Amino acid sequence: MGSVRSRKSALDITAQLTNSYCSLGSEHATATLPAAFNDLLPHFLVEPEDNFIVKNKPVTLTCRSTPATQIYFKCNGEWVHQDDHLIERTIDPATALPIMQVTIDITRQQVEKIFGLDEYWCQCVAWSTTGTQKSQKAYIRIAYLRKNFEEEPQGKEVTLDQEVLLRCHPPEGVPQAEVEWQRNEDVINPGSDLNFFMTTDHSLVIKKARLGDTGNYTCVAKNIVARRKSNSATVLVYVNGGWSTWTTWSSCSAVCGRGWQKRSRSCTNPTPLNGGTSCEGQNVQKSACVATCPVDGGWSEWSKWSACGADCSMWRSRECSQPSPGTRGKDCQGLDLQSLNCTSEQCPQTVSGAEDVALYVGMVAVALCLTLLLIVVVLVYRRKKEDLDSDVADSSILTTGFQPMGIKPSKPENSHLLTIQPDLTTTTTSYQGTLRSRPHTTGKFSMTNGPLLDPLPNGSHTLHNGKLNSDPAEFVSRLSTQTYFKTLPRDVANTSYGTFNFLGGRLTIPSTGISLLIPPEAIPRGKIYEIYLTVQRKEDLRLPLAGCQTLLSPVVSCGPPGVVLSRPVILSMDHCSDACLDNWAVRLKKQNYEGTWEDVLLMGEELVSEPYYCQLEAETCRLFTEHLGTLALVGESLHMGAAKRLRLVLFSDAYCSTLEYNIRVYCMDDTQDVFKEVMQMERQLGGRLIDEPHILLFKDSYHNLRLSIHDMPQAHWRSKLLAGYQEIPFYHIWNGSQRYLHCTFTLERLSLSTCELTCQLCVWQVEGEGQSFSLDFNIAKQDTRAVDAEFLLMDISASALAGPSAFQIPYLIRQKICSSLDAPCPNGADWRMLAQRLKLERHMSFFASKASPTSLILDLWEAQHFHSGNINQLATVMADIGKQEAMIFLVSDGEC
DSSP states (O other): OHHHHHHHHHHHHHHHHHHHHHHHHHHHTTSOOOGGGTTOOOEEEEOOOOEEEETTOOEEEEEEEESOSEEEEEETTEEOOGGGOEEEEEEOTTTOOEEEEEEEEEOHHHHHTTTTSSOEEEEEEEEOSSOEEEOOOEEEEEEEEOSSOSBOOOOEEEETTOOEEEOOBOOOEESOOEEEEEETTEEOOTTTOTTEEEOTTSOEEESSOOGGGOEEEEEEEEOSSOEEEOOOEEEEEEBOOOOOOOOOOOOOSOSSEEEEEEEEOOSOTTOOBTTOOOOOSOSEEEEEEEEOOOBOOOBOOOOOOOOOOTTSEEEEEOOBOTTOOBSSOOOOOSOSEEEEEOOSSSSOOOHHHHHHHHHHHHHHHHHHHHHHHHHHHHHHHHHHHHHHHHHHHHGGGGGSOOOOEEOOOSSOTTSOGGGOOOOTTTOOEEETTEEOOOTTOOOOOOOSSSOOOOOOSSSOOOEETTEEOSOHHHHHHHHHTSSTTTTSOOOGGGEEEEEEOTTOEEEEETTTTEEEEEOTTSSOTTOOEEEEEEEOOTTTSOOOOOTTEEEOSOOEEEEOTTOOOSSOEEEEEEOOBOSOTTTEEEEEEEEOTTSOEEEEEETTOOOTTSSEEEEEOSSEEEEEESOOSEEEEEEEESSTTOEEEEEEEEEEESOOOSSEEEEEEEEEESOHHHHHHHHHHHHHHTEEEOSOOEEEEEESSSOOEEEEEEOOOTTTEEEOOSSSOEEEOHHHHHHOOSSEEEEEEEEEESSTTOOEEEEEEEEEETTSOEEEEEEEEETTSOOTTHHHHHHHTSOOSOSEEEGGGGOSSOHHHHHHHHHHHSSOOTTSTTHHHHHHHTTOGGGHHHHHTSSOHHHHHHHHHHHHSTTTOOHHHHHHHHHHHTOGGGGGGGSOTTTO
């Protein structure tokens, strides 16, 4: 049908052209073309050009040709009707040739009609007496600009002079949108400010962030249709504080004897700005000093009287030299020269003169004796005072705080490390937070400024095959009596402790997923620490949660706090988040000595300089730390896509002798410690597990959790629940401060002979996901496998392992691996390749910040694979790296 229409149209156009030629001939009867131009083909003075239809405004196409007798447009292969052409004819005054101009309008509807075909195009065809010519094709497109950006810039916090990249992919549009950037609504011109650079994909690069670059950045896309703005991205340029130089030491605080002098510095080089970190370290330093005491001058003895002179006088002198005044001491008071008149009858020599001389000599002798006695008394007094001052000054060390001390083991250092059996009866230690006593020592120190553990009853322990044998109840009771540990539970089943030395070890709370790995060399050599690990009851320690925050892990205490460690230990515990950091802001919180909780780490933004570092796995959190204490993971949902994992567990009465029958549905955080507690409680109640646990993703959508029972045989059973379903409020679940929540469905059988129960139990979040349980069982049949069987499947390994038995990699082999991989290798066959093969690339910077990166990688491997690790697989990884040391894994434990 289309081809017939096209042919008909072409015939119409031909007829039109014939008539035009005829009319043109009639015109030439009066005004013929010059003979010189009869054989010219038409050429175009103006050809149609590409254009865009903006909104509903039509587009005008123009075509001008000379010499031309007729011009027609053809669009998408079809001739445009002659009525749609606007024709103008003129004569070129220079050549006397006819000029013909034709225009047509293209509407949006015309272009939209060919949707799905090639782009809409038009061209014009010009005729002359000699022949025809075609113009170029002009493409007509409908212009548009989408509203949503394909990628919008994201806010960032950067340090001074750091490079900043803000990405922007403008919305799809025709013609393609141009992009410009604005800062605080002012257009950024990279040409005038060379610190800005715009990439070919429209991203903005700030080469070196300046304080003035702080602001709100907006990506603006525009074309002939519209102008779109992205969401603003806040760039905060912060400055970390830096110390100024130390001031000069002040003068000694004491005028005489032992004193102090100090110097200071300020965090002003530079001053922290825009949330930058403050300076770490002390701003004041003190140093002991000894000031020279002032010495007052003392007179020497008078000299002998001189002979009576011609002026009938005699004199004597003394000097201020016993001692001479020094260090701002006082000068001697009094005369240093005395004279005496000896005139008597023109100075006659009489017998009485000799007697006076004897008298004077006697008086001088007595004065000299008294002076010597006084000097001796002063010297004795000063010496005693100096001794007393020295004792008082030396005793000041008692006020400076205890430092870690220890006595080296009696065995030589070159003995085989793996064969050392620590003798805890001869090796003692003390550290801040715990004070241990040596055996047979009667003296005890008492400290009130920190939590202390009392010494064990006999001050000794024994190790058998790496396992610790002691009375857990006695330890928990003793631990919970300390001042700082009043809140620690007395639940022996949820507490583990052990005594460890430099060989390290492992503490595990069975069936909870909570463990503490103490790597070799984490405890300094010569030290022995008694370390505990316990899980707290959530209702005993309520965390201050606000807004969208929720508790994602158990609250775990390990300690004692303040213990000095040489390298990080690894605390492993379950979490119940969906493990997608894009959905969460996960923070590690720690309880300080005052009992308040403080943030110590934001997941995903860890700094290697911080004392905490975390690896978040699908269901487990591995925390590296050198500071023990009470810790918990708290998550804050960033949007409604964030979800917590709930474990749904069903229990029923093990025996039913009445018409009523109960089904209990527990909704708990998907962590092993809570599941263990529910299993223990149901074991005491005599309940039985009636279906496998199911996992439900509970989203931050403010909707409650609903539970209902369906499809019960109405002839035998009925529900005593008045409503169609039960609900658990959203905040009760999201807060996570309660250990578990449950609903009880009370069913009633119509006859005691009814023993079969079939029904469908549904648990779902309103407008969210749900789980269903298909129940079909005999309530009269005793289920002996119920809860006891589940406990048999739980972890029954030792709660404390010390020394080599706590690790899969022998100590000497571990040392060889570290020495082989710690040193950088040009081809990358070092610890970096080991981290890549073990899929730990994200933690490269953390590993590199430590003295032995390989040790941390092996520690993490031990923490992850204690029960399921295959040491031969690790040997294969070593072989792939190209290290011959991989062969050492074939050595048996006996050979090691």
